[in-house]
Amino acid sequence: MTHHILAVADKEAKKNVVQQLAQGTGRRVLFTRTKHQAKKLAKQLTAAGVPAVDLHGNLGQGARERNLAAFSSGAVKVLVATDIAARGIHVDDVELVVHVDPPAEHKAYLHRSGRTARAGSGGDVVTIMLPEERGDVRDLTRKARITARPQDVAPGDATVTRLVGEVAPYVEYVPPAPPQQQGRQGASKQGGGRSRSGRQGGPSQNGVGQNGGRQGQSRAQGGSQGRGSAVSHVRRRAAAARATTRTAAPAVVGAGAAAGAVRATRTPRRRADPSPGSNVSDPQATPVT
Structure with missing residues:
Protein backbone atom coordinates (compact mmCIF):
# COMPACT_ATOMS: atom_id res chain seq x y z
CA MET A 1 0.00 0.00 0.00
CA THR A 2 1.45 3.32 -1.12
CA HIS A 3 0.24 6.64 0.34
CA HIS A 4 0.12 9.91 -1.60
CA ILE A 5 -0.82 13.43 -0.47
CA LEU A 6 -1.80 15.67 -3.38
CA ALA A 7 -1.97 19.38 -2.57
CA VAL A 8 -4.27 21.35 -4.88
CA ALA A 9 -4.65 25.11 -5.25
CA ASP A 10 -8.43 25.48 -4.77
CA LYS A 11 -11.75 23.66 -4.88
CA GLU A 12 -12.03 23.83 -8.65
CA ALA A 13 -8.63 22.15 -9.07
CA LYS A 14 -9.68 19.58 -6.48
CA LYS A 15 -12.84 18.77 -8.43
CA ASN A 16 -10.88 18.24 -11.67
CA VAL A 17 -8.22 16.08 -10.02
CA VAL A 18 -10.85 13.88 -8.36
CA GLN A 19 -12.67 13.46 -11.65
CA GLN A 20 -9.42 12.47 -13.37
CA LEU A 21 -8.54 9.95 -10.65
CA ALA A 22 -11.96 8.31 -11.09
CA GLN A 23 -11.42 7.61 -14.81
CA GLY A 24 -9.35 4.44 -14.44
CA THR A 25 -10.46 0.98 -15.53
CA GLY A 26 -9.97 -0.67 -12.12
CA ARG A 27 -12.20 -0.44 -9.06
CA ARG A 28 -11.75 2.60 -6.87
CA VAL A 29 -13.44 3.91 -3.74
CA LEU A 30 -13.83 7.64 -3.11
CA PHE A 31 -14.56 8.76 0.46
CA THR A 32 -16.41 11.94 1.41
CA ARG A 33 -17.24 13.37 4.80
CA THR A 34 -21.01 13.80 4.42
CA LYS A 35 -23.92 11.96 2.81
CA HIS A 36 -24.82 14.96 0.68
CA GLN A 37 -21.32 15.20 -0.74
CA ALA A 38 -21.28 11.48 -1.57
CA LYS A 39 -24.55 11.68 -3.46
CA LYS A 40 -23.54 14.88 -5.25
CA LEU A 41 -20.12 13.55 -6.32
CA ALA A 42 -21.61 10.31 -7.67
CA LYS A 43 -24.02 12.30 -9.81
CA GLN A 44 -21.29 14.61 -11.07
CA LEU A 45 -19.03 11.72 -12.09
CA THR A 46 -21.88 9.88 -13.83
CA ALA A 47 -22.84 13.02 -15.75
CA ALA A 48 -19.16 13.46 -16.77
CA GLY A 49 -19.05 9.99 -18.36
CA VAL A 50 -17.71 8.05 -15.37
CA PRO A 51 -20.45 5.74 -14.00
CA ALA A 52 -20.50 5.85 -10.19
CA VAL A 53 -22.77 4.73 -7.38
CA ASP A 54 -23.10 6.18 -3.90
CA LEU A 55 -23.24 4.50 -0.51
CA HIS A 56 -24.40 6.40 2.57
CA GLY A 57 -26.81 6.28 5.47
CA ASN A 58 -29.76 7.83 3.63
CA LEU A 59 -30.06 4.90 1.23
CA GLY A 60 -32.65 2.22 1.81
CA GLN A 61 -31.67 -1.41 2.06
CA GLY A 62 -32.73 -2.14 -1.51
CA ALA A 63 -30.76 0.74 -3.01
CA ARG A 64 -27.72 -0.13 -0.90
CA GLU A 65 -27.75 -3.74 -2.10
CA ARG A 66 -28.17 -2.70 -5.75
CA ASN A 67 -25.27 -0.26 -5.61
CA LEU A 68 -22.98 -2.78 -3.89
CA ALA A 69 -23.93 -5.45 -6.41
CA ALA A 70 -23.15 -3.10 -9.33
CA PHE A 71 -19.76 -2.26 -7.82
CA SER A 72 -18.89 -5.86 -6.90
CA SER A 73 -19.81 -7.21 -10.34
CA GLY A 74 -17.75 -4.61 -12.16
CA ALA A 75 -20.72 -2.97 -13.89
CA VAL A 76 -19.68 0.24 -12.12
CA LYS A 77 -16.03 0.91 -11.29
CA VAL A 78 -16.43 3.84 -8.88
CA LEU A 79 -18.02 3.77 -5.43
CA VAL A 80 -18.48 7.05 -3.53
CA ALA A 81 -19.05 6.34 0.17
CA THR A 82 -19.02 7.83 3.65
CA ASP A 83 -17.09 6.41 6.61
CA ILE A 84 -20.01 4.73 8.39
CA ALA A 85 -21.65 3.32 5.24
CA ALA A 86 -18.38 1.78 4.05
CA ARG A 87 -17.89 -0.31 7.17
CA GLY A 88 -18.21 -3.98 6.47
CA ILE A 89 -17.57 -3.67 2.72
CA HIS A 90 -15.49 -6.59 1.48
CA VAL A 91 -14.70 -6.14 -2.20
CA ASP A 92 -11.42 -7.39 -3.63
CA ASP A 93 -9.32 -5.85 -6.38
CA VAL A 94 -9.80 -2.24 -5.31
CA GLU A 95 -6.71 -0.60 -6.79
CA LEU A 96 -7.23 2.98 -5.59
CA VAL A 97 -8.69 4.69 -2.50
CA VAL A 98 -9.14 8.47 -2.65
CA HIS A 99 -9.75 10.59 0.45
CA VAL A 100 -11.71 13.35 -1.27
CA ASP A 101 -12.26 14.88 2.16
CA PRO A 102 -9.60 14.05 4.77
CA PRO A 103 -11.18 12.24 7.75
CA ALA A 104 -11.43 13.84 11.17
CA GLU A 105 -9.30 11.22 12.95
CA HIS A 106 -6.52 8.82 12.08
CA LYS A 107 -8.52 5.68 12.84
CA ALA A 108 -10.99 6.56 10.10
CA TYR A 109 -8.06 7.18 7.76
CA LEU A 110 -6.66 3.69 8.40
CA HIS A 111 -10.08 2.11 8.02
CA ARG A 112 -10.67 3.86 4.69
CA SER A 113 -7.24 2.92 3.40
CA GLY A 114 -7.83 -0.72 4.26
CA ARG A 115 -10.33 -1.03 1.37
CA THR A 116 -7.34 -1.53 -0.96
CA ALA A 117 -4.32 -3.84 -0.95
CA ARG A 118 -6.41 -6.79 0.17
CA ALA A 119 -5.60 -10.48 -0.25
CA GLY A 120 -1.94 -9.76 -0.89
CA SER A 121 -2.51 -7.33 -3.79
CA GLY A 122 -1.10 -3.82 -3.99
CA GLY A 123 -2.93 -0.52 -4.02
CA ASP A 124 -2.59 3.25 -3.74
CA VAL A 125 -4.13 5.62 -1.20
CA VAL A 126 -4.49 9.28 -2.23
CA THR A 127 -5.40 12.20 0.05
CA ILE A 128 -6.58 15.42 -1.62
CA MET A 129 -5.52 18.43 0.45
CA LEU A 130 -6.63 22.06 0.16
CA PRO A 131 -4.36 24.85 1.47
CA GLU A 132 -6.51 25.35 4.59
CA GLU A 133 -6.33 21.62 5.39
CA ARG A 134 -2.54 21.36 5.52
CA GLY A 135 -2.28 21.45 9.33
CA ASP A 136 -5.06 18.88 9.84
CA VAL A 137 -3.53 16.50 7.31
CA ARG A 138 -0.12 16.81 8.94
CA ASP A 139 -1.54 15.85 12.35
CA LEU A 140 -3.58 13.07 10.78
CA THR A 141 -0.66 11.43 9.02
CA ARG A 142 1.55 11.77 12.09
CA LYS A 143 -0.97 9.91 14.29
CA ALA A 144 -1.49 7.30 11.58
CA ARG A 145 2.31 6.96 11.21
CA ILE A 146 2.24 7.80 7.52
CA THR A 147 5.48 9.22 6.15
CA ALA A 148 4.14 10.53 2.83
CA ARG A 149 4.99 14.12 1.90
CA PRO A 150 2.57 16.55 0.20
CA GLN A 151 3.02 17.08 -3.54
CA ASP A 152 1.68 20.13 -5.35
CA VAL A 153 -0.31 18.94 -8.34
CA ALA A 154 -2.71 20.28 -10.96
CA PRO A 155 -5.14 18.48 -13.26
CA GLY A 156 -3.24 16.57 -15.96
CA ASP A 157 0.09 16.37 -14.06
CA ALA A 158 2.27 13.29 -14.53
CA THR A 159 1.69 12.19 -10.92
CA VAL A 160 -2.09 12.20 -11.38
CA THR A 161 -1.87 10.46 -14.77
CA ARG A 162 0.29 7.69 -13.33
CA LEU A 163 -2.19 7.05 -10.51
CA VAL A 164 -5.08 6.87 -12.99
CA GLY A 165 -3.43 4.22 -15.15
CA GLU A 166 -5.46 3.00 -18.09
CA VAL A 167 -8.38 5.30 -18.79
CA ALA A 168 -11.82 3.74 -19.11
CA PRO A 169 -13.96 4.60 -22.13
CA TYR A 170 -16.38 7.47 -21.85
CA VAL A 171 -19.94 6.42 -21.01
CA GLU A 172 -22.66 8.82 -22.09
CA TYR A 173 -25.10 9.62 -19.34
CA VAL A 174 -28.75 8.88 -20.12
CA PRO A 175 -31.13 10.35 -17.53
CA PRO A 176 -33.84 7.96 -16.36
CA ALA A 177 -37.29 8.44 -17.85
CA PRO A 178 -39.88 9.87 -15.46
CA PRO A 179 -42.48 7.35 -14.30
CA GLN A 180 -45.68 7.43 -16.35
CA GLN A 181 -49.10 7.26 -14.76
CA GLN A 182 -51.58 4.65 -15.90
CA GLY A 183 -54.25 5.74 -18.34
CA ARG A 184 -57.15 4.73 -16.14
CA GLN A 185 -55.85 6.72 -13.22
CA GLY A 186 -55.40 9.80 -15.39
CA ALA A 187 -58.89 9.41 -16.87
CA SER A 188 -60.38 9.03 -13.41
CA LYS A 189 -58.78 12.29 -12.33
CA GLN A 190 -60.06 14.17 -15.43
CA GLY A 191 -63.53 12.71 -16.03
CA GLY A 192 -64.68 11.76 -12.58
CA GLY A 193 -68.00 13.09 -11.30
CA ARG A 194 -68.72 13.99 -7.72
CA SER A 195 -71.58 12.28 -5.96
CA ARG A 196 -73.72 13.64 -3.15
CA SER A 197 -71.57 11.91 -0.54
CA GLY A 198 -68.46 13.77 -1.78
CA ARG A 199 -66.78 10.78 -3.45
CA GLN A 200 -65.39 11.41 -6.86
CA GLY A 201 -66.52 9.03 -9.56
CA GLY A 202 -64.76 8.25 -12.82
CA PRO A 203 -63.92 5.49 -15.28
CA SER A 204 -61.57 3.80 -12.80
CA GLN A 205 -62.44 0.77 -10.67
CA ASN A 206 -64.35 -1.00 -13.48
CA GLY A 207 -66.92 1.76 -13.90
CA VAL A 208 -67.86 2.00 -10.23
CA GLY A 209 -66.67 5.58 -10.03
CA GLN A 210 -68.61 6.53 -13.15
CA ASN A 211 -71.79 4.95 -11.79
CA GLY A 212 -71.20 6.76 -8.52
CA GLY A 213 -70.98 10.05 -10.40
CA ARG A 246 -111.67 37.44 -0.74
CA THR A 247 -114.84 35.29 -0.86
CA ALA A 248 -115.61 35.65 2.84
CA ALA A 249 -115.12 39.42 3.05
CA PRO A 250 -118.37 40.50 1.22
CA ALA A 251 -120.46 38.16 3.37
CA VAL A 252 -119.10 39.72 6.52
CA VAL A 253 -119.81 43.20 5.20
CA GLY A 254 -123.42 42.24 4.24
CA ALA A 255 -124.08 40.80 7.65
CA GLY A 256 -122.99 44.02 9.30
CA ALA A 257 -125.28 46.14 7.10
CA ALA A 258 -128.29 43.97 7.88
CA ALA A 259 -127.64 44.25 11.57
CA GLY A 260 -127.57 48.05 11.28
CA ALA A 261 -130.87 48.10 9.44
CA VAL A 262 -132.52 46.03 12.12
CA ARG A 263 -131.30 48.39 14.79
CA ALA A 264 -132.63 51.36 12.81
CA THR A 265 -136.17 49.93 12.50
CA ARG A 266 -136.67 49.17 16.16
CA THR A 267 -139.27 51.33 18.11
CA PRO A 268 -137.57 53.47 20.69
CA ARG A 269 -138.37 52.61 24.25
CA ARG A 270 -140.61 54.94 26.21
CA ARG A 271 -139.24 56.41 29.30
CA ALA A 272 -140.83 55.45 32.58
CA ASP A 273 -143.18 57.96 34.27
CA PRO A 274 -141.43 60.02 36.76
CA SER A 275 -142.13 59.07 40.27
CA PRO A 276 -144.33 61.25 42.43
CA GLY A 277 -142.53 64.14 43.83
CA SER A 278 -139.92 64.12 41.10
CA ASN A 279 -138.83 67.46 39.80
CA VAL A 280 -138.59 66.13 36.29
CA SER A 281 -141.47 67.16 34.22
CA ASP A 282 -142.90 65.33 31.29
CA PRO A 283 -143.33 67.63 28.34
CA GLN A 284 -146.31 65.61 27.03
CA ALA A 285 -148.13 65.47 30.40
CA THR A 286 -151.26 67.61 30.93
CA PRO A 287 -150.64 70.37 33.30
CA VAL A 288 -152.58 70.16 36.54
CA THR A 289 -154.74 73.09 37.31
Missing part, protein backbone atom coordinates in the same frame (compact mmCIF):
# COMPACT_ATOMS: atom_id res chain seq x y z
CA ARG A 214 -74.22 9.34 -12.28
CA GLN A 215 -76.00 8.32 -9.10
CA GLY A 216 -74.80 11.48 -7.39
CA GLN A 217 -76.06 13.56 -10.34
CA SER A 218 -79.45 11.84 -10.32
CA ARG A 219 -79.72 12.33 -6.57
CA ALA A 220 -78.93 16.00 -6.95
CA GLN A 221 -81.56 16.37 -9.69
CA GLY A 222 -84.13 14.47 -7.61
CA GLY A 223 -83.41 16.66 -4.61
CA SER A 224 -83.88 19.82 -6.66
CA GLN A 225 -87.16 18.51 -8.09
CA GLY A 226 -88.39 17.63 -4.60
CA ARG A 227 -87.60 21.06 -3.34
CA GLY A 228 -89.41 22.58 -6.36
CA SER A 229 -92.53 20.49 -5.64
CA ALA A 230 -92.55 21.59 -2.00
CA VAL A 231 -92.33 25.25 -3.02
CA SER A 232 -95.18 24.84 -5.52
CA HIS A 233 -97.36 23.17 -2.90
CA VAL A 234 -96.80 26.03 -0.46
CA ARG A 235 -97.60 28.56 -3.16
CA ARG A 236 -100.86 26.78 -4.04
CA ARG A 237 -101.94 26.72 -0.39
CA ALA A 238 -101.21 30.43 -0.05
CA ALA A 239 -103.22 31.24 -3.20
CA ALA A 240 -106.16 29.16 -1.93
CA ALA A 241 -106.07 30.98 1.41
CA ARG A 242 -106.12 34.38 -0.34
CA ALA A 243 -109.07 33.29 -2.50
CA THR A 244 -111.00 32.15 0.60
CA THR A 245 -110.36 35.50 2.27
